[in-house]
Amino acid sequence: MFDYSTYLRSAKLPHIWCPGCGHGIIFKSLLRAMAKTGWNKDEIVLVSGIGCASRLPGYVDCNTLHTAHGRALAFATGVKLSQPKFHVIVVSGDGDSLAIGGNHFIHACRRNIDITLVVFNNGIYGMTGGQYSPTTPYGDKAATAPYGNVEPQFDVVELAKGCGATFVARGTSFHVPQLDDYIYKALMHKGFSVVDVVEACYTTHGRKQKTKYKNNLDMMKWQRDNAVPLSKAQTMSAEELKGKFVTGIHHETERREFVENYQALIDSLKGGKK
Amino acid sequence: MKEGKYTFVQGNIACAEGALYAGCSFFGGYPITPSTEIAEFMSEKLPLRGGKFIQMEDEIASIGSIIGAALSGAKSMTSTSGPGFSLMQELIGYACIAEVPCVIVNVMRGGPSTGLPTSPAQSDLLQAKWGTHGDHPTIALVPNSVEEMFTETVRAFNLAEYFRTPVIILGDEIIGHMREKFRLPEPGELEVIDRKLPDVDGLCRLPYRADGKHPACLPNFGASRFHVTGLNHDESGFPTMDPSIVQESNSRIIDKIYHQRELIDKVETKYCEDAEMLFLAVGSAARAAEEVVEEYRRKGIKAGLFRPVTLWPFPKKQFIPYAEKAKKIIVPEMNLGQLRTVVERFARSEKVIPVNLVNGEPLDPEFIMSTIEKCSK
Known part of the structure; x- marks a missing residue:
């Protein structure tokens, strides 16, 4: 049995998350993945923005930085570039990382800075009471979409790939062993890695959908029934994949990492005796 | 030199x-x-x-x-x-x-x-x-x-x-x-201060514990494991909504500056002691104001320049005695009266002559003098 206490600030528990929320599941997955890396806790910096997911660092016994809404990656970039020895992990919700923090998201991907971003993607602004986010399903009701959401969604995987991230995976809060694996591989990857974790918020999202979900268990079943592994998805038509989300490691490649590249620049200048 | x-x-x-x-x-x-x-x-x-x-x-x-x-x-x-x-x-x-x-x-x-x-x-x-x-x-x-x-x-x-x-x-x-x-000054010629770091033995449990009205003394990341947040927090650095702690910590981050003003304040004065026309200006506007002060002195007018090098916190302790003695306070600035709103907290507004330019041109001595003349008519 995994001993979580090594990584927890137990005095800070219980956490703030509602019953039925996926955050706790992803949290534990992240702790197991962190443990597997064998990294020294003193050299891990866990950074977050604002929102339910962003309260996570407060519960973890390492260097923790709870920043402003959307800005976690900007702070994290400063931490990593100034102290490359740190292992920098960012946890962020879909609104935090894709709406207000969208600009930092795309540029962290482009730079390929050695940071891991875990997106707690529940498709809603939970902390503020269930307003629609960039990943709220089309047609779903939300506090600011009382007639149903009329905006299209971001596909986090395609966005990250398109912007240059070198490791991109998607898991769910239902498929936990796979999620452990994706997060661990993302942490070990050299370069910018993104793990999109599809999960659900029954309290502020599920309850508003009337017939779609009776309870939070229905939202877990929704994850189970609509997740399609990458290998299977490759055999399915676009029509068959409608409304589904494809899980697995979507993208893994090597490209010059930003901080190493900058260090190489410093070294070359010293060689040039300027 | x-x-x-x-x-x-x-x-x-x-x-x-x-x-x-x-x-x-x-x-x-x-x-x-x-x-x-x-x-x-x-x-x-x-x-x-x-x-x-x-x-x-x-x-x-x-x-x-x-x-x-x-x-x-x-x-x-x-x-x-x-x-x-x-x-x-x-x-x-x-x-x-x-x-x-x-x-x-x-x-x-x-x-x-x-x-x-x-x-x-x-x-x-x-x-x-x-x-x-x-x-x-x-x-x-x-x-x-x-x-x-x-x-x-x-x-x-x-x-x-x-x-x-x-x-x-x-x-x-x-x-x-x-x-x-x-x-370029030689190394060591000017004082360079580095942040004070705590003696961290293992965990720094109270990174935001401050001595009286002093700044907190956080370790750097890597030296200890602690939490930083933009939420109101207690001495441990973790969020709190305890009214007495929030009141105290919100006050402390301001008090830490106001209680050591002597380390922050910096003012340059010229002929302020007997100044009847006191100029208050900062930055490039102060350069033009200084020319005017010199010109007025040549004409026998008792003009003086008060230039806060530290603008905030405003050096009111240094400014008020001169402002009280002055008959007119001239505030040349390249905006529409930002410093004037500060001066008017310490001096009657009838005493204040604003000189404002926002057309993108530098504020020059002639413009200051002509504005003063117009106001004095």
Whole structure:
């Protein structure tokens, strides 16, 4: 049995998350993945923005930085570039990382800075009471979409790939062993890695959908029934994949990492005796 | 004139040299006129000495990156101008409440909005004080020469490190782009202050425990494992909504500055002792005001100049005695009356003669004198 206490600030528990929320599941997955890396806790910096997911660092016994809404990656970039020895992990919700923090998201991907971003993607602004986010399903009701959401969604995987991230995976809060694996591989990857974790918020999202979900268990079943592994998805038509989300490691490649590249620049200048 | 090698440089370069002299090892910025020379210089010089420069995707990211670097132990800086300064406001407040030392240079230009990108103004004097939401401490320095762009930048880092708070330098397009004779001080010639670090034995459980009205004494990341947040927090650094703790900690981050004013205040006065016409001006406007003061003195008019080099907190203790004795207080500024609103808290408004220019032209002595004449008729 995994001993979580090594990584927890137990005095800070219980956490703030509602019953039925996926955050706790992803949290534990992240702790197991962190443990597997064998990294020294003193050299891990866990950074977050604002929102339910962003309260996570407060519960973890390492260097923790709870920043402003959307800005976690900007702070994290400063931490990593100034102290490359740190292992920098960012946890962020879909609104935090894709709406207000969208600009930092795309540029962290482009730079390929050695940071891991875990997106707690529940498709809603939970902390503020269930307003629609960039990943709220089309047609779903939300506090600011009382007639149903009329905006299209971001596909986090395609966005990250398109912007240059070198490791991109998607898991769910239902498929936990796979999620452990994706997060661990993302942490070990050299370069910018993104793990999109599809999960659900029954309290502020599920309850508003009337017939779609009776309870939070229905939202877990929704994850189970609509997740399609990458290998299977490759055999399915676009029509068959409608409304589904494809899980697995979507993208893994090597490209010059930003901080190493900058260090190489410093070294070359010293060689040039300027 | 001190011995040494003199060069002819612009204010923005002197500012960047000052940052390096103070030990700045991290710069995060975004290009904006008229501040770009600072970023360009840092991009060239920092990697030569093992420091880091990054051009971020916007000004919000820029200040975010320097706060992250500062928490990791680096002396860090960003530079910008009006529109970028507006974007930075939220995170200036973050650095205030989380007590993170950093330096923000605003080379002011005409506004509002995109305004006059290449023209001088003193448009952000009050934004520097009140721009971020919530009550917060503000230290802002206003250099008026190339040499002061250097010395005040060194002082900005010293104050940031000592008080654990962001320090703002308000340059303007004139001071930033003007070239003057400049001598780079030798190492050790100017005082350089490094942040005090706690003796951390294992965990630092109370990083925000402060001695009386003093700044908190956080370790750098890596030296201990602690939590930093922009939420109101207690001594442990973790969020709290306890009314008495919130009241105390919100007051302390301001008190820590007001209780050690002697370390922050800096004023330059000229002929103020017997001044009947007291000029209050900062930055490039003070250079024009000084010309007028000299001209008036030649004519036998008792004029004097009061120039806060530290604008915020406002040096009211030094200003009030002169303001009370003066018959007229002239406030020349390249905005529509930002300093005037401050002066009118200490002097009757009938006594105040505002001199305001916002057309992008430098404020010159003739304009000041003609405005005073018009007001005196």
